[in-house]
Each structure stands twice: as C-alpha cells, then as structure tokens.
Amino acid sequence: MEVGFLGLGIMGKAMALNLLSNGFRVTVWNRTLSRCEELVEHGATVGETPAAVIQKCKYTVAMLSDPSAALSVVFDEHGVLEQITEGKGYIDMSTVDAETSSKISQAITEKGGHFLEAPVSGSKKPAEDGQLVILAAGEKTLYEEVIQIFDVLGKKSFFLGSVGNGAKLKLVVNMIMGSMMNGFAEGLVLAERSGLSQQTLLDVLDLGAIANPMFRLKGPAMINSSHAPNFPLKHQQKDMRLALALGDEQAVSMPVAAAANESFKKARSLGLGEEDFSAVYEVLKASLFNATA
Ligand SMILES: NC(=O)C1=CN([C@@H]2O[C@H](COP(=O)(O)OP(=O)(O)OC[C@H]3O[C@@H](n4cnc5c(N)ncnc54)[C@H](OP(=O)(O)O)[C@@H]3O)[C@@H](O)[C@H]2O)C=CC1
Numbered sequence: 001m002e003v004g005f006l007g008l009g010i011m012g013k014a015m016a017l018n019l020l021s022n023g024f025r026v027t028v029w030n031r032t033l034s035r036c037e038e039l040v041e042h043g044a045t046v047g048e049t050p051a052a053v054i055q056k057c058k059y060t061v062a063m064l065s066d067p068s069a070a071l072s073v074v075f076d077e078h079g080v081l082e083q084i085t086e087g088k089g090y091i092d093m094s095t096v097d098a099e100t101s102s103k104i105s106q107a108i109t110e111k112g113g114h115f116l117e118a119p120v121s122g123s124k125k126p127a128e129d130g131q132l133v134i135l136a137a138g139e140k141t142l143y144e145e146v147i148q149i150f151d152v153l154g155k156k157s158f159f160l161g162s163v164g165n166g167a168k169l170k171l172v173v174n175m176i177m178g179s180m181m182n183g184f185a186e187g188l189v190l191a192e193r194s195g196l197s198q199q200t201l202l203d204v205l206d207l208g209a210i211a212n213p214m215f216r217l218k219g220p221a222m223i224n225s226s227h228a229p230n231f232p233l234k235h236q237q238k239d240m241r242l243a244l245a246l247g248d249e250q251a252v253s254m255p256v257a258a259a260a261n262e263s264f265k266k267a268r269s270l271g272l273g274e275e276d277f278s279a280v281y282e283v284l285k286a287s288l289f290n291a292t293a
C-alpha cells in the first residue's frame, strides 16, 4: 500500500519509519524539507508539497504540532485541499481540538475526500515500537480501509464514532497526564527539600497502588534534571489549554488542570518549551527554593 506522510517531528519520523520497515511505500513531506532525508535513506520518496503527496497517494497521514499547523497544511497554498478528490483518504493523527478537526473534516468531505481524526496516546518509544493507542473517529469505512496502517503504528485502535470524539478523548487523557506530572514533580521536590531520598520515593511509588509507567520511565531522569524531549513541554501545555477550553464549553470545573497549566506556562516562559514535559519539575523546584530561601 502507498501511504503519504505529512510531518516528520519526533512522532511522525518514528511512525513513517515504522510504515517503511513494515513494507509500505511511503511518500513524505515536512515543512523543513531537510528532515525528509533520513526517511529517504530508508526508502521513502519525497513530495515537494502536501498537495503533491495527496496527488500521489490514496491515503495520507498527518502528524503535526498543533491546530494552527494542522489547518495550515490543509488550507494553505499547495495544501491538502488542492488535491483531495473522490476516493482519497486523509487521516490526521495530530493532537488538536474538536473544532479544528471538524473544520478539516468538512472541507475534505466537501471535496469528495474521506476523513478520520486519529490522535494517539503514547510517546516517542511507543511510536518507534508500533505500540501507540489510536483514538480514531470519523468515517467508519475509511477506518476499516486503513486498519492495516493502524495495526503497524499501534497496539490498539478504538473507533469512537463521529469526528471530534477522538480529539476530545485525547485531550481528556492528556489533561490527566499533565496534572499527574505536576503532582509527581511536586512530590519529588518536596521529598528532596525534606531531606528524603528521591530514589526511595520512586521505589515506594513503584510498589504501591499509584505505580505507573510514566513515573517509572520519567522519574530517574527527572531526579537528574535530564529532560531530553520525548513529549515536548510546549505540546503538553497546548493540550492542557485545549482541554481547559473543552472544560469551559462543558462547564466542568477543573482547578487541578488549571493549576497544572499555569506551571507548564511558567516553564514555557522560562524557555523550557522544547524540553520534555517533565521539565515542569525545574519550575516547581525553583519556586519551592525561592519560597524557602
Ligand atoms: N511527542 C509525543 O510524545 C507525542 C506527541 N503527540 C502529538 O503529536 C503531534 C506531533 O508531536 P511531535 O512529533 O512530538 O512534535 P514535533 O514538535 O517534534 O513535530 C512537529 C511537526 O509539525 C510540523 N509543523 C509545525 N508547525 C507547522 C506548520 N505551521 N506547518 C507545517 N508543519 C508544521 C513540524 O515541522 P518542522 O520540522 O518544519 O518544524 C514537525 O514536523 C502533536 O500534536 C503532539 O501533541 C501525541 C502523542 C505523543
């Protein structure tokens, strides 16, 4: 099967490589075109624009940073809309809000194309290992046609009904994840300031009812202040912002998420947006230090 792939950041690169190593023919495009070179070494072809990729491929996947990138790739000059036609499928796996996804869906379907949103849960390593959890919504027939793609990229796919449901579920999941990360980081700082071993805290957490893969994976690096980006903090803050907007729409009070969002915003303002989202630890560490100084 020939698949187009738009967006070769941390996630997109790993996902496109996975498709190539599983026998798919892949045509890639990235805004910074030089990022396509590594994929070409692995057998990919390059499309000069999103429109060129859509023209060549029956199915095209996108993995872009945020709503503005997702919209730009579809609606701008040489974008997806210029070449989407009857029988072609567009699958946007970026994390965006339901409104963005619906706008894209409407424009694609008006031109006779087919659309799925399919944001993913799981970070760089699950993307490399084909172990993502895929939250698809939109046209069921397209979902059934591209299930071979999802089977390579993920360990489990959910079909969630109409467009917007995948985007919303992804935001709820990441709202919980971002809130947990803040609580975890505060706990690590509090343990250190109280003269306790952070490693012992990690060991105790891992043996109890709140043990989880995120604490296990991120904890050891966090206590060494190492935040090499798997999931960039700027994207986690975007997800908190979009989840809070969903909370506004639904009149759901979310004080914990709102506080977590403030910490991520602070981290961004301190230049930590490109670091892993665990770098929120540095903000909490600094503010606790200031309070006790
Ligand atoms: N990293 C992770 O752990 C996870 C990320 N996600 C979500 O997946 C998406 C991608 O994440 P990730 O790969 O980490 O992000 P990166 O920041 O590594 O990559 C972002 C991609 O979007 C492209 N891009 C940004 N702005 C534009 C624009 N205006 N027009 C066209 N292309 C643009 C970038 O192109 P360029 O190279 O030119 O900058 C790059 O290809 C995000 O929505 C994120 O929230 C979901 C699950 C896990």
Ligand SMILES: O=CC(=O)O
Binding pocket: 095, 120, 121, 122, 123, 174, 231
């Ligand atoms: O969106 C991030 C993730 O780890 O999932």
